[in-house]
Amino acid sequence: QVQLHESGPGLVKPSETLSLTCTVSGYSITSYYYWGWIRQPPGKGLEWIENIYHSGSTYYNPSLRSRVTISLDTSKNQFSLQLTSVTAADTAVYYCVHILTGPFYFDYWGQGTLVTVSS
Amino acid sequence: EVVLTQSPGTLSLSPGQRAALSCRASQSVNSSYLAWYQQKPGQAPRVLIYGASSRATGIPDRFSGSGSGTDFTLTISRLEPEDFAVYYCQQYDGSSWTFGQGTKVEIK
Numbered sequence: 001q002v003q004l005h006e007s008g009p010g011l012v013k014p015s016e017t018l019s020l021t022c023t024v025s026g027y028s029i030t031s032y033y034y035w036g037w038i039r040q041p042p043g044k045g046l047e048w049i050e051n052i053y054h055s056g057s058t059y060y061n062p063s064l065r066s067r068v069t070i071s072l073d074t075s076k077n078q079f080s081l082q083l084t085s086v087t088a089a090d091t092a093v094y095y096c097v098h099i100l101t102g103p104f105y106f107d108y109w110g111q112g113t114l115v116t117v118s119s
Numbered sequence: 120e121v122v123l124t125q126s127p128g129t130l131s132l133s134p135g136q137r138a139a140l141s142c143r144a145s146q147s148v149n150s151s152y153l154a155w156y157q158q159k160p161g162q163a164p165r166v167l168i169y170g171a172s173s174r175a176t177g178i179p180d181r182f183s184g185s186g187s188g189t190d191f192t193l194t195i196s197r198l199e200p201e202d203f204a205v206y207y208c209q210q211y212d213g214s215s216w217t218f219g220q221g222t223k224v225e226i227k
Contacts (some may be wrong), residue, residue, distance in 0.1 A: 003194055045207065045218060045219070045220045045221045046156075046158075046164065046207055046209075046218040046221075048149065048209075048215070048216040048217065048218065049220070051216070057122075059214060059215060060137060060215075061215065062120060062215065096180070100169075101133035101154065103151065103154070103164055103169045103170050103173075104211035104216070105152075105154050105169045105209065105211075106154075106166065107175070107211070109163035109164060109165070112163055115132055
């Protein structure tokens with residue numbers, strides 16, 4: 001059973017960089033799967049941000065491509081999100097997710113962490 | 120980018136009734152890569168259906184998915200109290216993932 005847990009600051013100032021880490025347990029991130037991030041602004045729907053394959057190949061939402069980075073830390077079995085130049089529109093609950101290769105759906109989710117962008 | 124449009128935005132029904140939720144794509148979607156999720160307040164979404172019609176592990180058989188091409192449907196045969204929630208469809212087109220805007224199923 002894969003378990004994911006997000007961690008990082010709950011408050012980020014406008015124009016700064018949002019950084020979150022997802023710690024994975026129950027499975028190695030170097031195994032044959034994708035890992036990723038999804039966000040949900042308060043009261044709104046889900047938005048896929050980015051994914052990374054165990055090999056390091058990355059996939060980004062075109063609307064966020066210029067501002068996001070995803071990376072793996074295999075020594076800690078973690079992966080991370082960085083979102084630069086944040087604005088209030090980036091305020092959301094951020095979920096880290098596991099993607100089942102083949103059907104390509106999100107089968108495991110972290111509990112989510114609320115990040116507020118405010119000065 | 121494939122845009123998914125869900126309808127209706129809100130569905131007001133009573134327990135025991137049947138719910139039919141629509142998901143329409145802006146271009147043809149490979150049905151192998153169409154999924155449905157349920158989200159309750161304060162919780163992460165959970166997958167119900169993948170491959171357009173396959174139930175995920177532990178999902179009751181009152182949930183079913185159908186469709187192909189650009190039109191997909193999630194059906195809940197008889198609503199239970201715990202089924203009142205928001206439902207999202209999601210697709211993968213080979214390089215990116217997109218979600219519909221969601222359908223809220225509320226108690227009438």
